[in-house]
Structures are given as structure tokens and as C-alpha cells.
Amino acid sequence: MDELRMTDQKIWPPRFRKWSRRERDNFKIGMLFLLPWTIGFLVFTLYPMLASLVYSFAVYHARQPLEWVGLKNYIDLFQDDLFWTALYNTLYMVVIGVPLTLLASFFCAILLNLKVRGQAFYRVVYFLPSIVPTVASTILWLWILNPQAGILNTVLGYIGIHGPNWMSNPAWSKPGLIMLGLWGMGNTIIIYLSGLQDVSVSLLEAAELDGANWWQRLWHVTVPMVSPITLFNLITGVIAMFQYFAQAYVFRGFQNLGYPLNSTLFYSVLLYQNAFQWLKMGYASAMAWVLFIIILVCTLLLLKISDKFTYYAG
Amino acid sequence: MTTIPAQYPDPRLTQTEESRQRARRKNVRNFFKSLFSHALISFFGLFFLVPFLWMLITAFKSNEDVFHTPPRWLPYDNVRVEVNGQELPLYNVITPQGEKQLAAVKIVEGVGTFVDPQHPDRVVEYEIQQGETKIATPVMHVSFRWQNFPDAMNRASRPSVDASFWVYFKNSLIIAFFTIVGTLLSNAPVAYAFARLKFPGRDILFVIVLATMMLPYQVTMIPLYLFFNNFLHWGDTFLPIIVPAFFANAYDVFLLRQFFRTIPEEMCDAARVDGASEWQIFTQLVIPLSVPVLATVTVFTFLWAWNDFTGPLLFLTSPKNFTMALGLQDFQSQRTLVWNQLMAAATVFTIPIVVAFFFAQKTFIQGIKLTGSKE
Numbered sequence: 001m002d003e004l005r006m007t008d009q010k011i012w013p014p015r016f017r018k019w020s021r022r023e024r025d026n027f028k029i030g031m032l033f034l035l036p037w038t039i040g041f042l043v044f045t046l047y048p049m050l051a052s053l054v055y056s057f058a059v060y061h062a063r064q065p066l067e068w069v070g071l072k073n074y075i076d077l078f079q080d081d082l083f084w085t086a087l088y089n090t091l092y093m094v095v096i097g098v099p100l101t102l103l104a105s106f107f108c109a110i111l112l113n114l115k116v117r118g119q120a121f122y123r124v125v126y127f128l129p130s131i132v133p134t135v136a137s138t139i140l141w142l143w144i145l146n147p148q149a150g151i152l153n154t155v156l157g158y159i160g161i162h163g164p165n166w167m168s169n170p171a172w173s174k175p176g177l178i179m180l181g182l183w184g185m186g187n188t189i190i191i192y193l194s195g196l197q198d199v200s201v202s203l204l205e206a207a208e209l210d211g212a213n214w215w216q217r218l219w220h221v222t223v224p225m226v227s228p229i230t231l232f233n234l235i236t237g238v239i240a241m242f243q244y245f246a247q248a249y250v251f252r253g254f255q256n257l258g259y260p261l262n263s264t265l266f267y268s269v270l271l272y273q274n275a276f277q278w279l280k281m282g283y284a285s286a287m288a289w290v291l292f293i294i295i296l297v298c299t300l301l302l303l304k305i306s307d308k309f310t311y312y313a314g
Numbered sequence: 315m316t317t318i319p320a321q322y323p324d325p326r327l328t329q330t331e332e333s334r335q336r337a338r339r340k341n342v343r344n345f346f347k348s349l350f351s352h353a354l355i356s357f358f359g360l361f362f363l364v365p366f367l368w369m370l371i372t373a374f375k376s377n378e379d380v381f382h383t384p385p386r387w388l389p390y391d392n393v394r395v396e397v398n399g400q401e402l403p404l405y406n407v408i409t410p411q412g413e414k415q416l417a418a419v420k421i422v423e424g425v426g427t428f429v430d431p432q433h434p435d436r437v438v439e440y441e442i443q444q445g446e447t448k449i450a451t452p453v454m455h456v457s458f459r460w461q462n463f464p465d466a467m468n469r470a471s472r473p474s475v476d477a478s479f480w481v482y483f484k485n486s487l488i489i490a491f492f493t494i495v496g497t498l499l500s501n502a503p504v505a506y507a508f509a510r511l512k513f514p515g516r517d518i519l520f521v522i523v524l525a526t527m528m529l530p531y532q533v534t535m536i537p538l539y540l541f542f543n544n545f546l547h548w549g550d551t552f553l554p555i556i557v558p559a560f561f562a563n564a565y566d567v568f569l570l571r572q573f574f575r576t577i578p579e580e581m582c583d584a585a586r587v588d589g590a591s592e593w594q595i596f597t598q599l600v601i602p603l604s605v606p607v608l609a610t611v612t613v614f615t616f617l618w619a620w621n622d623f624t625g626p627l628l629f630l631t632s633p634k635n636f637t638m639a640l641g642l643q644d645f646q647s648q649r650t651l652v653w654n655q656l657m658a659a660a661t662v663f664t665i666p667i668v669v670a671f672f673f674a675q676k677t678f679i680q681g682i683k684l685t686g687s688k689e
Contacts, residue, residue, distance in 0.1 A: 026511065026512060027513045029511065031513075033506060033511060034508075036501075036504055036560065037500070037523065039561055040561025040563070041523075048541070049529070051536075051541075111355045114355065116351045116352055118352075125363050131671055131678075133663055133667065134623060135623055135638075135639040135640075135643050135660075136369075136660040139643075142646070149380065151364070151368055157384070182361075187682055190682045191683065243531065243532065245623075245624060253646060254649050281540070285537075287532075288530070288532040288536065289533065291530055296528065
């Protein structure tokens with residue numbers, strides 16, 4: 001979280017002066033150590049960034065030369081129904097999926113932090129699904145959600161609920177994907193768990209002596225103490241959700257991307273479709289930059305709002 | 315609920331009857347509290363455990379059992395008997411003489427040819443179904459079909475393709491191996507420079523490193539695709555996936571730097587006084603002290619490379635170059651699905667990671683905490 005504060009000196013505003021001989025030598029050695037990153041940054045990050053910015057102002061089909069069109073891609077984008085559908089689907093996952101995941105993983109972390117025997121075993125059980133490869137877990141959930149032979153609707157049937165047709169009903173495909181996400185939230189649980197273990201015991205005991213009940217201790221001590229972790233999980237969760245791709249790509253089975261009825265057409269899926277199925281590379285680059293800006297704005301917004309609800313001890 | 319742990323406090327401390335009762339009540343309360351905790355953790359644990367088990371159970375099911383409705387919680391298979399040197403499935407058949415167990419030789423268009431296992435020469439034909447009533451139903455028993463695993467691994471993602479899941483598995487291993495090598499070689503020196511070297515411009519460069527974490531892959535994806543395919547002509551090879559790993563990445567640089575900073579500065583200074591060069595300090599002092607964190611990087615790189623879907627999807631086009639992730643997705647996109655084989659392949663895909671997890675559990679958890687929490 002303190003990424004920008006993590007360096008030793010102030011870096012802004014920069015101070016310009018002539019380097020001493022020693023500084024020049026140090027700089028040379030430093031740059032030698034940094035060589036792998038420098039080359040990688042220039043070739044695999046900076047160049048593609050600039051190139052995609054250029055493409056985003058052009059019509060580009062990979063084989064033909066660039067055709068400069070100015071802001072046309074961006075204007076077209078905002079008039080493209082699919083763009084708004086994809087944005088809606090993605091925001092659905094960001095607004096519902098991410099907070100739900102945080103809440104559920106916090107709850108699970110509390111369970112796994114209870115002082116009972118066999119906790120090591122329980123922790124493995126909760127964590128294991130998160131290391132199942134994405135493609136495997138998505139396929140597994142397609143099978144679980146299968147309307148004929150799936151176990152989810154069978155289990156729901158035990159308690160008298162007639163389960164929906166998860167994969168082919170546009171209203172239920174995204175909740176199905178959220179469930180898949182919840183299944184694999186072990187990482188978030190572990191991060192919360194380590195946060196819970198850092199919550200000072202003396203603070204909790206002091207609250208108990210003051211007559212605070214379980215809920216009050218949770219709400220007034222534990223939740224504020226882990227709020228920096230919540231912020232971290234929130235921001236990484238939001239960033240990852242805006243780029244949600246592999247699960248949606250696999251989830252459609254043999255159907256078109258976005259099946260059923262474009263309900264799983266997420267932003268990155270539409271971007272992929274534009275770039276590699278319809279070869280509208282310029283248009284897709286414009287989409288990528290809009291995505292970048294959305295992510296930046298969301299992150300900064302969250303950091304800004306977070307000042308009010310996060311508590312940094314010490 | 316008959317046994318209550320009888321751990322009474324020391325009798326010398328609990329003199330009165332009243333305090334003894336209080337202690338007993340507390341024990342009872344603690345017992346129910348822990349029982350309730352176990353029940354709660356187990357109940358929600360089912361959500362994580364059952365799908366995982368369902369993958370394994372399905373992987374062992376027979377073709378006849380996969381689409382059985384309602385689904386059965388254990389894998390079932392036909393009971394088979396040997397008749398005239400052939401393994402034949404056993405059926406319960408309602409014959410005019412009453413119900414009999416007969417072996418099915420073949421079932422074509424609703425008409426089954428059956429043979430009595432006791433009298434191999436008596437061959438009879440019955441219609442499987444007459445109106446509403448089923449005449450012949452297969453006899454099933456609980457049986458784990460191990461054959462699904464070789465069947466799944468020996469097949470390709472689609473029938474027309476000349477490859478197999480063994481090839482995909484091998485491709486995944488090759489990519490993971492070189493990605494790990496590249497990551498270890500390239501990130502450590504960079505992280506060392508950011509952690510322990512002092513030179514002008516270091517901090518601004520580090521901010522740039524961290525800023526690249528914010529950049530979504532989608533922004534660089536298209537130019538990289540064109541660069542690798544059209545400029546370097548690396549299309550349909552592993553190179554576009556492996557080569558970038560040799561040029562450091564922000565996450566591992568950050569992780570390693572955080573660790574290198576915990577190595578006492580005085581040790582490096584002492585070595586410097588003794589005339590060691592920065593490269594010597596790095597290779598002979600810092601690296602040997604960093605084995606645990608390098609193990610973390612190795613494990614997570616393996617996890618990431620093994621799991622990666624987008625990279626292979628963009629760059630690998632011919633099935634002989636598919637990775638497990640890609641092969642599995644291709645398999646799944648077929649119209650007719652053999653779910654038991656699909657789950658068997660998914661299980662094989664998952665096993666290396668689960669094995670790695672059980673060997674390096676601490677490393678896993680440590681890595682998540684290192685990347686996931688504040689400094």
C-alpha cells in the first residue's frame with residue numbers, strides 16, 4: 001500500500017546537479033544490475049504501450065498499413081452497444097463479485113482463526129481449491145452447474161429448491177461465475193488470516209474487560225485493524241476483475257464468446273474478440289486504453305476514499 | 315455427546331462446591347463452543363471440499379454412470395462377467411420365465427442380444443424397453459475406473475488432432491521450467507540493485523517498476539502479439555511465452571527486494587571493506603542467504619506458468635504445441651463431451667500443483683503473505 005512511500009528519499013521534486021565521479025561509477029554498476037529489467041521494460045512494456053496508443057488512433061488489421069483515423073475508434077466505442085454490454089457485465093462482477101468475495105473470505109478467515117483442534121487440516125481444505133488451475137476449475141464448475149447431471153442443483157433439490165439452468169440462463173451465468181470465484185478465494189482468505197493473527201491480543205482483551213461482546217469486538221477492533229488488508233484485497237480484486245478473461249472464455253463451452261446472450265461478454269473478452277477474431281487491432285487498442293484509464297481512476301478513487309475508513313497502526 | 319472432557323481445575327484451588335460447579339459449567343460451555351466451531355467450519359468447508367472431491371469422483375466414473383440422474387456420489391460401473399472368453403456387461407432382464415441376470419452381447423436399436431452366463435450356448439433376444447417398463451437394466455456396482463486416466467492422457471483434445479494430453483503435459487512442463495529459470499536469473503540482480511545499491515536515479519526507477527504493476531496486460535497484448543508474430547516470426551513457438559520471463563517482472567522484483575532489505579546491511583558493508591565487488595557480494599553472500607525466498611519465487615512462478623491461459627491462447631496455434639490449459643479448454647469446447655475423461659485430464663493437470671503444495675506448504679503461505687500484506 002505504501003508503495004510510493006516505500007523509497008528512502010524523496011524523489012519529487014527531482015534535484016538536478018552534476019554527478020560526482022563516485023556517483024557515476026555507482027550508476028554504471030547499478031545499471032548493469034538493472035539490465036534485465038531495463039531491456040524488458042523498454043521492449044515488453046514501454047514500446048507496446050506506445051504502439052498500442054498509436055494503434056488506438058488508427059484502423060489497423062495487422063497486415064495492411066496503419067490508417068490514421070484520429071479519435072474515431074474512441075467515438076465508435078462509446079456508440080457500440082457491445083461495449084456497454086461488456087462494461088455492464090464487468091461492473092456487475094466488480095460491484096457484486098468483489099465485495100462478496102471480500103466478505104466471504106473475511107468470514108472464512110474468522111472461522112479458520114478459531115481456537116479449535118485440526119485447524120491446520122481445515123485451512124488446507126479452504127485453501128486447496130485456489131491452487132486448482134483456472135481452466136480446470138472452470139471446467140469443473142461447468143460440470144457442477146450442469147442442469148442434468150450437476151451436483152449443485154441436486155444438492156439444492158435436497159432442500160427443496162429447484163435450481164436454475166446456470167449455464168444457459170443469462171440471469172444466472174454471472175452468479176455462477178461469482179460462485180466459481182468464491183470457491184477459489186483461498187489466497188484472499190490467507191491474507192485475511194495473517195491479518196487476523198496480527199491483531200493485537202491485548203487490544204481484544206482490553207475490549208473484553210470493558211464489556212464488549214463478540215460482535216462489538218469484531219466490529220470495533222478487528223475490522224478496523226484489518227482495514228489496510230481490506231483495502232489491499234479490494235484494489236487487487238477490482239483490478240483483476242476488470243481483466244476477467246480466462247474463466248469467461250472457458251465457461252461458454254462450445255458456444256460463441258459471451259454465451260448465453262452476451263451475458264458473459266466481459267470487457268477483456270470483447271477486447272480479445274475485436275483484436276483476434278475480427279482483427280480490429282486499432283479498435284481493440286482503444287478499448288485497452290479506456291480499460292487502463294478506468295482501472296487507474298478506480299484505483300485512485302479507492303485510495304482516496306480509503307483515507308476515511310482505513311486505520312494504520314503505528 | 316456422552317463424553318465431556320473432565321479437565322477440572324486443580325482441587326486445591328477450587329475448594330468450595332460452588333466454584334467446582336462453576337468450573338464444570340465452564341467446561342461444558344467450552345465443549346459446546348468447540349463443537350459448534352467444528353460444525354461451522356466443517357459446514358462451510360463442504361463448499362470447498364465437495365467440488366474438489368466431485369472432480370475426483372467423476373474422473374473415476376464409467377461412461378454409463380456419468381450422466382446418471384440424479385447423480386450418484388460414488389463411481390459406478392457395469393458388473394462384467396466372462397462368457398466364452400469375452401467380458402460382457404451383466405443385465406437384469408425380465409424374461410417370460412421371470413427375472414434373470416444375463417450378459418449382453420450387443421444392444422442395437424433397442425434390441426439386446428443376451429447370453430446366460432450359466433449356459434453360454436443359450437443366446438436370446440429381447441427388446442430393452444416395452445412401453446413404459448424397462449425390460450433390461452444394467453447391473454451396477456461401485457467401481458473406480460482407473461482406465462479413464464490413461465484413456466484421457468492418450469487422447470487428443472479433438473479426434474482429428476495428432477497429439478495427446480501427454481504432449482500437452484510435456485509442453486506445459488517445458489514452458490514452466492524455462493519460465494522459472496528465466497525468472498530466477500533475471501529478477502534477483504535487479505532486486506538486489508533496488509535493495510542494496512546506492513546510485514542516482516534508483517528510486518525513480520523503482521517507482522516505475524511499481525507503476526508497471528498497474529498496467530493491464532490488455533494494453534501491451536496487441537503490440538506484443540504483432541511484435542512476436544510478424545516481426546520476430548515466433549508465432550506458434552514457446553518463445554513468446556518463455557523469453558519475457560528472462561527480463562524481470564515487477565512482482566518478483568518487489569518480492570525479492572523486500573527480502574533482500576532484511577539482510578543486515580552491515581554484512582554487505584563488511585564484505586565491501588574486505589574488497590568484495592558488488593557482484594561478489596550479490597552472488598556469494600546475498601544469494602546463499604536468500605534460498606527461502608528464491609524457493610517462494612520458484613513455487614509461484616511454477617504456479618503462474620502452469621496456470622497461464624492467455625499467453626498460450628494468443629501464441630500457440632497448432633495442437634502439438636498446446637499446453638495443458640489450452641488442451642483442456644479445446645477438449646471442453648467439443649460438442650460431445652466425455653466428462654469422466656475431461657475430469658481425469660483436469661485431475662492430472664491439478665496434481666503437480668497439489669503435490670508441490672504439500673511439499674512446500676510453508677513456502678506457499680509465506681509467498682502469499684509476502685506479496686499480499688504490507689511491508
